[in-house]
Amino acid sequence: xxxxxxxxxxxxxxxxxxxxxxxxxxxxxxxxxxxxxxxxxxxxxxxxxxxxxxxxxxxxxxxxxxxxxxxxxxxxxxxxxxxxxxxxxxxxxxxxxxxxxxxxxxxxxxxxxxxxxxxxxxxxxxxxxxxxxxxxxxxxxxxxxxxxxxxxxxxxxxxxxxxxxxxxxxxxxxxxxxxxxxxxxxxxxxxxxxxxxxxxxxxxxxxxxxxxxxxxxxxxxxxxxxxxxxxxxxxxxxxxxxxxxxxxxxxxxxxxxxxxxxxxxxxxxxxxxxxxxxxxxxxxxxxxxxxxxxxxxx
Numbered sequence: 569x570x571x572x573x574x575x576x577x578x579x580x581x582x583x584x585x586x587x588x589x590x591x592x593x594x595x596x597x598x599x600x601x602x603x604x605x606x607x608x609x610x611x612x613x614x615x616x617x618x619x620x621x622x623x624x625x626x627x628x629x630x631x632x633x634x635x636x637x638x639x640x641x642x643x644x645x646x647x648x649x650x651x652x653x654x655x656x657x658x659x660x661x662x663x664x665x666x667x668x669x670x671x672x673x674x675x676x677x678x679x680x681x682x683x684x685x686x687x688x689x690x691x692x693x694x695x696x697x698x699x700x701x702x703x704x705x706x707x708x709x710x711x712x713x714x715x716x717x718x719x720x721x722x723x724x725x726x727x728x729x730x731x732x733x734x735x736x737x738x739x740x741x742x743x744x745x746x747x748x749x750x751x752x753x754x755x756x757x758x759x760x761x762x763x764x765x766x767x768x769x770x771x772x773x774x775x776x777x778x779x780x781x782x783x784x785x786x787x788x789x790x791x792x793x794x795x796x797x798x799x800x801x802x803x804x805x806x807x808x809x810x811x812x813x814x815x816x817x818x819x820x821x822x823x824x825x826x827x828x829x830x831x832x833x834x835x836x837x838x839x840x841x842x843x844x845x846x847x848x849x850x851x852x853x854x855x856x857x858x859x860x861x862x863x864x865x866x
Contacts, residue, residue, distance in 0.1 A: 583731070584639030585609045586632055586646070586655060586662075587676075589616025591811065592702070593645035595709030596675070596735045600643075601626060603734045608638045612651070631660035641671035641728065648820060652678055656686060667695030673728050675716070677701045677756070677817070679824050680746035687720060687745040698724045699745050701752040702736065705813040713737040717755075719748035750828060757825035757839045759796060760818050760858070764842035766797055767862035770804060780805045800859045809856035816854035818861075819846035 583600060587593035589611035601607055601624035610629040611617045617628045629635040632655045635642055642662075646652050652674075656662045662672070672690055674683065674697070683699045690697040697720050704714040714736035718725050725741045732739045742748050773783045784801040787793065803809070822843040829836040845864040853860035 581640040582606050582608050582627075582638055584629070584635040584642030585626075586635055586642060586644045587611060587651075588620045589613045590645060590647060591706045591814070592675075592709045594620070595706065595711075596643070596645055596714070597626075598624070598710070599712045599734050600731060605731070605734075608635055610635045612654075632656075632658075632662050633660045633665040636662050636665035636667065636670055636672075639670075641673065641731070643731070644672070644674045644676060646674075646676040647817065648676075649678060649682060652676060652682060652686070656689070663689055663693065667693035670695045671698075671724055671727070672696070673698045673700050673724070673731075675700045675702055677752050677821055677824075678749060680749040680753075680828070683719070683745050683749050696721050696724050697745065698728060699748045700728070700732065700739075701748050703752065703755050704736070707812060708737075709735075716740065717742060717748040717751045719743055720745040753821060753825040753828055756818065756821035757836070760822045760846065760861075761839050761842040762794075762796055763800060763859060764845050764861055764865070766801060767804065767845070767865040770801070770862065771865040800857075803857070804859050804862040809853065809860040811855060811857045813858050814855055815846060815858040815860050816850055818858035819843065819850050819854075822846055 583605045585597045585607055588597045588609045597609060607626035608629050609617055609620055609626050610632055620626060621628050629638060646655060667690055672695055687697040698718055699720050700716045700718045702714040702716055708714050712735055716732045716736050716739040718739060718741050722741060729739060742751055769783060770780050773780045787797055822839060826836055826840055826843060845861050848864040849860060853863060
């Protein structure tokens with residue numbers, strides 16, 4: 569099944585968005601609403617839906633199934649596997665709806681296996697599915713500068729691109745369902761490992777009585793310069809862990825990446841060590857920004 573090629577999604581009716589209350593979903597949905605998209609939305613927290621609808625003029629759905637019935641295309645931004653199972657397979661979930669000819673674009677970071685499972689169930693009901701996990705956190709979501717890493721129906725990718733362009737600065741089509749999630753795990757594994765070693769460097773600087781800010785300055789002037797160190801380093805020194813990307817989600821992605829390595833026979837000793845640092849502070853720092861992994865290095 570392929571989306572018709574003569575009509576943008578925004579012209580074919582209402583856009584659905586499931587997950588408008590989260591750090592990411594709120595910013596993404598805001599950018600669709602600001603562009604004048606007619607929207608129907610749902611979130612587990614009703615307060616988030618009420619706030620969003622009163623601010624944007626979107627209409628509220630009673631259930632995920634209700635969103636699918638009312639929208640031509642539905643975007644999802646969910647936090648984890650449990651939320652995904654609840655929204656798809658749960659009571660009044662997506663899979664209870666009539667999916668024939670419906671477009672579903674899932675932007676969550678899940679395992680490749682879970683995305684393939686969803687695609688199989690959606691396709692069996694004649695729906696059309698695209699995975700589109702994002703690289704970027706709270707500020708890029710709000711600013712519309714996310715990077716979409718897509719896998720699945722190529723025609724749907726092309727149809728969704730005007731919407732993706734409102735929410736992001738780049739969109740990559742990477743192949744079949746699972747490839748977008750794999751790319752996302754590679755990115756977040758690399759990022760989690762990088763911030764862990766930055767934390768170790770800052771802690772070692774303190775032990776050596778070296779100004780941590782000067783370490784950041786030296787790194788920024790050399791080959792190690794990168795936006796992650798530049799944005800997170802000063803916050804780590806200040807102990808400012810206001811969440812842009814919660815540590816519990818970062819650790820989840822590290823775990824998924826290590827599992828992926830196991831499945832394909834790739835050794836990941838650096839990532840595995842970084843994952844242990846995340847696990848050490850997850851109970852205390854899980855809702856704080858992933859930069860709080862610094863606390864595990866002290």
